[in-house]
Amino acid sequence: MSDVTIKDIAEATGVSYATVSRTLNNRSGVNAATREKILQAAKDLGYRPNIHARSLKTNQTFTLALIVPDISNPFFSDIALAVNKTAYQYGYNTILCSTNWDPEIEKAQLKLIQDQRVDGIIFKPADRSPDLYLDLNIPTVMISNLVANGLSFIEVDNFKGGKDTAQHLIQCGYKKFSFIGGAKESRSNSDRLEGYRKTLEKHGYQLSEEKIRFGPFTIESGYQIIKSLMGTNDPPDCAFCGNDLIALGVFQYLVETGISVPEKFGLVGFDDVYFASLPQIQMTTVAQPRSQMGSMAVNTLIKRIENGSSSFVEHILLEPKLIIRKSTRNYS
Amino acid sequence: MSDVTIKDIAEATGVSYATVSRTLNNRSGVNAATREKILQAAKDLGYRPNIHARSLKTNQTFTLALIVPDISNPFFSDIALAVNKTAYQYGYNTILCSTNWDPEIEKAQLKLIQDQRVDGIIFKPADRSPDLYLDLNIPTVMISNLVANGLSFIEVDNFKGGKDTAQHLIQCGYKKFSFIGGAKESRSNSDRLEGYRKTLEKHGYQLSEEKIRFGPFTIESGYQIIKSLMGTNDPPDCAFCGNDLIALGVFQYLVETGISVPEKFGLVGFDDVYFASLPQIQMTTVAQPRSQMGSMAVNTLIKRIENGSSSFVEHILLEPKLIIRKSTRNYS
Numbered sequence: 090m091s092d093v094t095i096k097d098i099a100e101a102t103g104v105s106y107a108t109v110s111r112t113l114n115n116r117s118g119v120n121a122a123t124r125e126k127i128l129q130a131a132k133d134l135g136y137r138p139n140i141h142a143r144s145l146k147t148n149q150t151f152t153l154a155l156i157v158p159d160i161s162n163p164f165f166s167d168i169a170l171a172v173n174k175t176a177y178q179y180g181y182n183t184i185l186c187s188t189n190w191d192p193e194i195e196k197a198q199l200k201l202i203q204d205q206r207v208d209g210i211i212f213k214p215a216d217r218s219p220d221l222y223l224d225l226n227i228p229t230v231m232i233s234n235l236v237a238n239g240l241s242f243i244e245v246d247n248f249k250g251g252k253d254t255a256q257h258l259i260q261c262g263y264k265k266f267s268f269i270g271g272a273k274e275s276r277s278n279s280d281r282l283e284g285y286r287k288t289l290e291k292h293g294y295q296l297s298e299e300k301i302r303f304g305p306f307t308i309e310s311g312y313q314i315i316k317s318l319m320g321t322n323d324p325p326d327c328a329f330c331g332n333d334l335i336a337l338g339v340f341q342y343l344v345e346t347g348i349s350v351p352e353k354f355g356l357v358g359f360d361d362v363y364f365a366s367l368p369q370i371q372m373t374t375v376a377q378p379r380s381q382m383g384s385m386a387v388n389t390l391i392k393r394i395e396n397g398s399s400s401f402v403e404h405i406l407l408e409p410k411l412i413i414r415k416s417t418r419n420y421s
Numbered sequence: 422m423s424d425v426t427i428k429d430i431a432e433a434t435g436v437s438y439a440t441v442s443r444t445l446n447n448r449s450g451v452n453a454a455t456r457e458k459i460l461q462a463a464k465d466l467g468y469r470p471n472i473h474a475r476s477l478k479t480n481q482t483f484t485l486a487l488i489v490p491d492i493s494n495p496f497f498s499d500i501a502l503a504v505n506k507t508a509y510q511y512g513y514n515t516i517l518c519s520t521n522w523d524p525e526i527e528k529a530q531l532k533l534i535q536d537q538r539v540d541g542i543i544f545k546p547a548d549r550s551p552d553l554y555l556d557l558n559i560p561t562v563m564i565s566n567l568v569a570n571g572l573s574f575i576e577v578d579n580f581k582g583g584k585d586t587a588q589h590l591i592q593c594g595y596k597k598f599s600f601i602g603g604a605k606e607s608r609s610n611s612d613r614l615e616g617y618r619k620t621l622e623k624h625g626y627q628l629s630e631e632k633i634r635f636g637p638f639t640i641e642s643g644y645q646i647i648k649s650l651m652g653t654n655d656p657p658d659c660a661f662c663g664n665d666l667i668a669l670g671v672f673q674y675l676v677e678t679g680i681s682v683p684e685k686f687g688l689v690g691f692d693d694v695y696f697a698s699l700p701q702i703q704m705t706t707v708a709q710p711r712s713q714m715g716s717m718a719v720n721t722l723i724k725r726i727e728n729g730s731s732s733f734v735e736h737i738l739l740e741p742k743l744i745i746r747k748s749t750r751n752y753s
Contacts, residue, residue: 135525150536152533152537154516159502160492160498160501160502160517161495161498161499161501161502163493163495166492166493166498167493169492169493169519170491170492170493170519170521173519173521174521177526182518182529182530182533183518183519184486184516184517184518184533184537185492185516185517185518185519186514186515186516186517187501187502187505187515187517189502189505189506193467194509197514198514201484201514201516204482205484205516205537308695337699340701341699341700341701344700344701345700363640364696367669367673368673368676368677369672369673369676369701369702370701
């Protein structure tokens with residue numbers, strides 16, 4: 090194992106020992122460019138804080154927990170990778186919990202995590218009941234804009250994602266709008282729907298109740314819901330989906346039944362996971378900056394842990410970005 | 422929360438209290454059909470063992486750890502889902518660790534897991550150095566046929582997967598074979614290569630050294646390696662890839678550069694993750710029974726934990742299955 094010291098990093102970067110130490114201990118007063126340079130050098134040189142020595146001094150476990158609803162969704166596994174990587178740079182290990190969108194499992198996992206003495210939690214809740222999260226006795230950063238209490242959170246502006254999608258589908262000339270959502274209880278999902286619905290109404294379009302559907306955030310669910318919608322008397326000519334997996338299931342059904350995308354049917358996903366940009370897929374979708382969300386969540390959490398006070402609360406709302414590809418018509 | 426008891430399950434299924442108890446405590450002497458019926462009823466009724474009471478009695482934590490190299494690979498996240506689900510049925514929570522194929526992180530995670538007092542570990546190692554795994558003081562099931570010591574393992578027959586692929590590509594009429602592997606250190610990967618290479622040689626074909634490449638198990642790596650191979654004087658006309666992510670990257674490059682699949686180039690992946698069967702992809706690949714692997718790993722581990730003796734060792738080698746789709750030529 091390497092024995093890279095703060096001194097080695099100071100020499101490699103030409104930055105003072107104090108500044109390297111401040112950066113690696115995540116103290117303030119280091120500008121972003123210098124900080125970046127130091128962290129890169131630390132990584133290149135293979136620097137690892139001496140966890141054993143730190144633990145004896147501080148009684149910390151240097152372990153973070155990340156709790157997400159579904160680790161098989163590439164959106165969450167990308168966040169997990171970024172959390173893992175950033176935490177590791179700070180000298181923390183990460184354990185992951187996947188709750189399968191089940192509030193009972195979520196409750197059990199939260200209990201477990203507290204018993205295991207982790208130093209902090211990054212938590213994407215399965216639903217929006219705030220009572221579950223109120224009595225956490227461990228520093229926590231939510232990936233959700235639940236502001237029932239004084240927790241920090243990082244989230245994208247889901248309402249704006251829905252709004253941008255509605256505007257785009259209108260510009261493309263689609264007329265019969267549908268929303269194929271994920272779990273009804275998901276706050277992100279309902280914010281996306283609200284932005285979409287309100288923007289459609291503002292432009293004089295209706296989103297009728299029978300064209301708003303919910304189900305699991307899965308390919309299979311998207312496939313089944315579009316099948317059901319296309320079998321009605323008044324099928325939609327476009328769909329905004331709760332995430333990219335749902336959109337992929339919709340796309341699969343359309344390809345199999347010969348409904349041409351984007352000519353006859355326009356399709357927008359959410360997340361921009363890796364398959365959305367494949368040449369065979371080319372899906373229009375609303376991108377969330379997943380890696381950034383994961384690393385910012387760790388940065389915020391570590392500041393909160395190493396500050397040791399509950400007064401440090403950050404609310405970060407990131408901009409989503411509509412990525413126009415080939416599952417919606419050209420307009421000009 | 423529900424208060425479903427063993428008695429409730431006995432009444433619902435018409436099976437004796439003793440048999441339900443034996444099943445839920447994972448004792449022997451219950452036939453498979455009855456066991457299945459009881460577990461299904463327990464699940465439907467929302468039965469959860471009283472973990473707190475059990476823990477007081479047994480000093481167990483009722484927590485398992487699953488350690489995998491890359492949770493963003495759908496192969497591992499599918500295993501994680503199955504492990505989570507099966508463990509939960511037994512009344513165990515699962516924590517996940519992703520090692521990013523890095524032996525240093527792997528070592529740190531193993532240390533952490535032992536400190537956290539989990540009851541058992543399911544472990545897919547990043548490389549094949551057995552010394553890392555020799556001194557585990559916790560019941561462990563490997564997802565890898567490392568038999569350096571008395572650990573249980575579950576693995577597919579990777580050699581046979583490579584053999585079947587070689588036979589198929591020969592039957593399709595491809596002549597210039599390549600292997601685009603994942604990490605050179607991966608045992609699964611090298612077993613696939615060996616089955617492929619030996620079968621090609623048996624049929625009088627060469628797999629030249631310059632057509633055997635290694636890299637990360639990622640889309641990006643597949644893309645870069647095929648780009649490099651196609652730029653040589655003697656490019657391949659087919660590739661067997663270390664996993665489906667690599668194959669997807671190869672496919673992406675071929676589509677972008679207008680090389681027709683399967684006419685000009687035949688492509689075989691490994692794993693059969695969800696995107697391989699999409700109508701837009703239709704990739705020929707070697708399927709691994711991921712859900713079965715996850716649930717069998719838990720079954721084996723729980724038996725080992727609840728037996729309390731290290732004498733219980735199972736070695737399970739599953740058959741992989743070549744799934745022929747449209748990324749290889751028809752033959753008849």
